[in-house]
Amino acid sequence: MTAGARPPRDPPHRARQARGAAARKLGRRAEVLAALWLMAKGYRVLGFRLPTPLGEIDLLAQRGRVLAVVEVKQRTTIEDALDAVTPTQRDRLRRAAAHLAAHRSGLRDLLVRLDLIALAPGRAPRHLVDAWSGA
Template sequence: MTARVDRGAAARRSGRRAEALAVIWLMAKGYRILGFRLRTPQAEIDILALRGPVLAVVEVKQRGTLEAALEAVTPDQRDRLRRAGLALAAGRRGLKDCTVRLDLIALAPRHPPRHVPNAWPDH
């Protein structure tokens, strides 16, 4: 294997571990996990979680700092994630009345996960 292929495989493994840790973190906070790595026509959603009337579309980013994690999600990606969450909510009877929110779980070395609810408020 080439070094590039090895780096890509390592990044995918690291991303899956980060997402699994984020799921555990959200469950401990009382969220019900509805989906994990969901592919939709609009975007791939890392985690779809429900708590009360809030449907959280959760993006998981592993970076050196919270700021770097927030900046890693582009405005275009945020728009696609928001559209994906709204489409999923509209298509499921039990979710139609939910508020769709974009959350971030930021993971950094030697720090606990950081959950940022409503990380990118809708304008």
């Protein structure tokens, strides 16, 4: 390399790929933390990242007759995590939850509920039961 020449840079898509991989890793870690939190509260975790034709469900957990479809959000503050789920995402979750409950025989008779677990560094997870019942 000649004096004053710049070192070659990675193409922009590599930086995007690296950020995406780091975000996915953080998301998986957050989901595991949320699952552990739910288990400590007496839930049985039935699945992680469950694909449905209507969208992915982060966590599926059961306690008694309740089937909790859990969205997990990690942000820099708990408040930001609580605000991170848009009305469009809530509708997608409702549809995905209904689809999953209708198509799995063992889940059909359970009460389906949408919960949110919000996570932030240095804070205990916050579990909002029936997070969007009024929305």
